[in-house]
Amino acid sequence: MTPIPPIPPDPPLPPPNEDIQDNTNAQQLDPQPQPQLGNALTDYNDMDIVATLEELRIAQAFIAALQEASLDQDNGMDVEARDRLRDPITKPVNLDENPNVRAGIDIFLDTTNASDTTYTDVRASVNSYLGRLGIDLEENSVPLLHSVKKIVGDITGVHSITTDMCENTCIAYTGPFANLESCPKCNSPQYTP
16 A cells, blocks of 8 residues: 655735734734644554544445435435525515514524424414404414414525425435435334334
């Protein structure tokens, strides 16, 4: 096996720009020495990480899948979301045109780290309050979470793609694992019989 040639060291940093003047009377500090990272290709023996051949094959399979990815493939994204990626919104969106949608997006953003039930409960409370004020909820209710997620996805171009996962969170059934019926790490079935 031919040894990997060493990587040359990084070139020295350019001198600081002398056109920039410091008008404060701050104390002049000595420049800190740059850490030496060494040669990444020859220092791998010092690393505690060891990859197996199988892990490298799996990593290569994921890389190949990403390189071959296309919007024309069936990747779990609906056709409307794919069309939006091909033809995105090019002008600013005025969320204040529809205060109910704006309220839904505000609640969604405020509860991003919470469960879907939290959004649903807050939405129900707001709609209940609006109903007690005599506001017609047929026309003026805060939208359902699914609707808000779709609106946010349409505005941003970011849509979720749901993929099955091992019940023990070992893997997601995607890429080289897409057609497996059980987890290769813990052998639990993809679908419970």
